[in-house]
Amino acid sequence: MQAEKHIQRHAMEQIGKPCLTGPLHVSLTISITPPPSWSRKKTADALAGHILPTSRPDIDNQMKTAADALNGIVWKDDAQIVDAILSRRYGPESATVIEVRPL
Secondary structure, X not given: OHHHHHHHHHHHHHOOXXXXXXXXXXXXXEEEXXXXXXXXXXXXHHXXXXXXXXXXXXXXXXXXXXXXXXXXXXXXXXXXXEEEEEEEEEOOOOEEEEEEEEO
């Protein structure tokens, strides 16, 4: 629930329009910082995309959290999402980017 509230807060700061209607395409990109315990080489490999994050939480659960959080803020209902692209990679800082466009 904490992640959902975080997403909602940021979405409300960005969105100044009524909820989108109709079918939607959503792109969810998650960036995770490598663990501090990793060696410099392993961290560099992760940031270069040679090591991919395979730990929990599952990306489909992260998408569900984001989709539920944006109900009534960005779209009326997450059932409107008909296309989705999900991506999770290591990056220099943790971030979640959600892009939405009507179809």
